[in-house]
Amino acid sequence: RPGQVLLDYAKTFDAEEAAALSDALVALERDTGWKLRVVTGYGSEYPSVDQLFKYFAADRKTILMTADEFKGNVIEFYYDTSSLRDVVPKNVFQEIRGRYGNKYYTDEEGLAPAVYTAADTLRGCLAKGGCKFVPGLSQQQREFSLIAVTSGGFLFGAVARGGVSAWTWVFCAIWVPWVGMFGFYPLYVRQPEDLTPLYQNAGIFAAIAAATALSPV
Structure with missing residues (x-):
């Protein structure tokens, strides 16, 4: 559907969670221009990264976050590095993955909270103009x-x-x-x-x- 910011192929979220995350991502784009898109799925059950970028009409301010619970780390990010280098450096993406995408965290907290928290953490960084470290202490x-x-x-x-x-x-x-x-x-x-x-x-x-x-x- 045009305008979608969340594709939940894995049925990770209930209706209330999906609506809350979608609203937050829409507000982020409206306020900052950054387009964070979240896709959940299993292996080949969701489109390729190229297809997803095309679907979302991705540009230099688009960040694609995918979540697949069958991977070693469930979270992946795809984005234009040159656009984000001075806003959200690579170490922030790596730490978000390491903190919320690892199997221990997802087993303890659940996949939906892990994906939601990871997306919301990145959203918070972008909303305040960027960050050099992941906010908060693990x-x-x-x-x-x-x-x-x-x-x-x-x-x-x-x-x-x-x-x-x-x-x-x-x-x-x-x-x-x-x-x-x-x-x-x-x-x-x-x-x-x-x-x-x-x-x-x-x-x-x-x-x-x-x-x-x-x-x-």
Whole structure:
């Protein structure tokens, strides 16, 4: 049907979900000019990418997202890289696929939520003019940041307890980039609107560093 933005060959969505996603994609095109089109299916049961691009009258501002639950990663994106390079770089598409298209996520959450969330995440990036990172923290990223600040706090406390020596600068070269890049930076750039996790990590780092530095052992 002309004007369709969602082709749900796999019957992934119920009527309410399909309407909500379609409305969001139509609004995105109206407000920004970006055309995000979503197609679900199984293997050869839906048209080829070329046929889909033709069906949607794709141009340089069209992004085709397909979802096939029989693939290793259910989500694929097809788009003109030159048009999106400075708006949504390749790493964002890769992370959306890795976060929402993997089998573990789809088995735990279901295919419909995975496809909807992936499409809505990209829609959100395009709606605000682009993004360099996928907004929000995954559970794995949050856990990794906690590991970074915990180990970094321990190293800082151990160095402080032992006094300044030649080894101090060696340890600094290890834990400063480690804690900064993995313990704090992702929390700031991925969800600047809510810095609570950043403050929590800072508190954990300070507490562990102080406890280690003051430990009599």
